[in-house]
Amino acid sequence: MMVKLVYFAWVRERIDKPEEEIELPDSVVTARDLLNYLKTLGEGYEAALQYPEVIRVAVNQEHIDHDEPIAGAREIGIFPPMTGG
């Protein structure tokens, strides 16, 4: 599956790019699978996703839980806990 990944805040800084198109292997089914897969792509990804349990994932601009599937995603946002307001 081909998806657009968008990164924000310190996740973006550590991966060192704001977004990318990436081909995901079929073994990546849930948001948790995605984070664990990305962690294997290099040092920056590993630093950004060292503690995947704190990372938030949004599919097509809506929050999802880590055990939810990412099937049908056009855009997946990956970012730290939010600190606005």
Next chain:
Amino acid sequence: MTTIPTIRVQADRFDLQMEIDALTAGRQDIGAVVSFTGLCRDEGGSLEALELEHYPGMAEAEMRRIGLEAIERFSLLGLTAIHRYGKIAPGDTIVLVVACAPHRQAAFDGANFVMDFLKTAAPFWKKEHLADGSTGFWVSAKDADDAARDKWR
């Protein structure tokens, strides 16, 4: 009549009175307007600015989802939520929520609800820029904010 929330994500400052007037103009059914303004706060003079980053598109969408839920839950007659982005100096404004209802309790609760979810679910992040010229840390999420959100469940 269905209430539609006014949602804006912008770099510019906002004008509280103008936003209140926009919600209340020509109406006689609103008995209470509650507004919350969040400012950039410095502790001890070390902060030059906060830099607000957001997820364009999702920030507006999430604020709209929160706003619609607040309107439904508290039967609000008007709601505006504005969040700024970019570099914001101490003392300057970051966020505005205005909630209108027939009576004060719903207006207070509506504004409170929107802020609690805005802080924990709207995709914004704050980074510190320090007065000594260095780039500081990304502001950490607070457990107290999660607790404040969870009280609405």
